Amino acid sequence: MNQPLRVALKLDLRWPLKRHAHIFAGTQRYADEHGWESIIDEYADEHLSDASVKSPPFDGVIARVNAKLANGCRRLALPLVNVWFNSPAKDDFPGVFPDMTAVGRLRAEHLLSRGLRRFAVLTSEDDAEKVAAESFRTTIAAVDGKCLREKIPLDPSRTFAAWQRTEQRIEAWMERWQLPIGVSIASEEVGRMVIQICRHRGWRVPGDVAIIAGTNEDVLCDHPRPSLTSVEIGYERIGYQAARLLDEQMRSPNKRRGARNQPPRHMLVPPHGLIVRESTDFYAVDDEVVTQALRFIAANSHRHINVDDVARAAGLHPRTLQRRIRQVVDWPIADEIRRVRIERAKRELAESKRSMAEIARDVGFGDRKRMYDVFRREVGITPAAYRKQRRLESPF
Template sequence: MYKVILLLDFAEEYSKTLMKGINAYSKEFGPWIFCRMPLFHRETVGIDGILQWALEWGADGIIGQLYNKEIDKILKAGIPVIAQDFKERFTEIPNITGDYHEAGKLGADYFLKKGFTNFAFYGFNDIVWSRERAEGFEERLKSKGHQVHYFEHKKARSTELWYYKPSSLSRWLKGLPKPIGLMSCDDNQGQHITEACRHVGIRIPEEVAVLGVDNDEMICDLSDPPLSSIALDVEKGGYDAAKLLDHMIKHGTGAYYDIIVKPMQVITRHSTDIYATNDDHIASSLKYIHQNIEKNLHVDEVVKQVPLSRRALEKRFLEITGYPIYKYIFNLRIEKFTQKLLDTDMSVFEIALDMGLNDSKNIARQFRQAKGCSPSAYRNKYLAGK
């Protein structure tokens, strides 16, 4: 029965979800005994105190947020350690890290599909997960001929509630071209943006559409308006980290690898629920589609919402969105279906009924067409331990 120290930020949804995956592995192959060590130990007793406690307790391993400068002491202790790269990646021990560039590209593609031509990123340049998300975001947009407006959050202000007052951030937001798709490095910073916009009267999502990362539901729902976010496969990352720690305890720390937490999909909430167009008829059509996508929606119903012939609407819709109306409905339906597949334990049949569809075999076939695998295979792919 292993003894494992978890030195994580237990207030954050990311850490809580990580622990779900770690615990799932423990129940399957353990059980393990856990010491949930609050982060303030890192600041009060330091790495020396943490390692001393680990040796006294007889800890078999540590998973946690550690400072890179303390690597020599960590290695000297001889305890298997997996670090969460909350600042920078370690090179001498395995990291729980992420495909941050891919998350940035996913955010860029999301805004491109919504018709945006102006883009911005808000984050930290001195933290790996923010910096690389910004790089992926900018790389994808530059390949499409677009530039990115960038605002760096200063470390000196990280503990202040400065974004509730007039600031350099609010001045930057007011000076951005509108409408604009803005990606923040995580949900916490996304809420900075929504609050700063509210303070200076910038409309979300009409003027600034805001996208976060982590899909921390509490933060996203507290935001005004609710914040869209990129969901990450964190629970599987926790499971895989526990599996790696098990291997390191049994076979030594010589052979290790990083645990890569993958981005899954964008969860759309009100902060991005818009299509960037000045065409009122297309805007009305898109609004109707988004509001009614969980019904068995057809093109004819969309056409009835605007004073245009079907042919005229189809032509303008294709010119502006890049998709025929039926294809846009199809893509959005698959996006909503995927979200329910990952967020609930409903069967394919139950999800189809919930979305007003009476043919579950047809939606399963459409899903395979879009994703390259069956709904059950896709769900299993993102479940911890699969």
């Protein structure tokens, strides 16, 4: 009977972040499917760099690769796959990473779709976020949009003094904003700081400032209000693909040549999608009456509202309001009500395990069949298919 392949995992699992825990989950899905023996070894770099170790104790390693681990795997000609975008050995080993160019483009396209034409991007010294920020700016520049960029330290909260300096830099950056504005922010933590500063200035989120932040760390995105729109990277897929890539190396007859003699293969995994929440749930227009009508729809779409209700809230005759809204956003009031309900249904389907009937009622469709018919016509798939597509545990 063949012995199972033994794979070491060095993924900094002490950090409860998706880019650590969910990558691990993806490796374990592959390990279960292929009968691997997984060994969590957060000190694999120390173990493999020990000169007394003459032969590999594992068949392969998946890791956030530091310099010491890289040297140890080279010395032992041990198959290794890197999943750390900022790794000092990134160019030397095969790796699987999120496609941060696609992440930046997705953020920009979403804010552009909200009718915004002024933008700002806040990034850190993190290499991955630098790529996303540049892609964001390039996408905005392609449509002649204006974008203000600012950088903050990689770990802005490492000390109270660092946090204060970061806050001061952000406030100075915000002094240059012209509202309304769409903002891309590297992390949820800093996104929450920006929302608080907006609140102190009397700026509405999303009415004056629409914010996309981070990579969908759910707890920080969902609370407190307003909830934060974010990009779901799909780190489980990165872990799964890293395991698949390592499997190819371990089973290759040339695996003992050593990583130094093999050109590294890098895979970029596109983001799972955008999770739209309250921080971007609006449409930017210059007409104050139309803005008032759109805000009423956003706040009340879960209720049984119609054109007359919206016109009454805006203080205009329904036909007059219909004409002004068509001039500004090029679609009728009923379409906007339906659009907002669909966006909220998408959010519920992607993030919750609530029943279809509950979601249909609470987002304003009334019953499950009505949501099914509208969703399938407008989105092109059924609500159940959308939920399956968006869930992280869907097949890779």
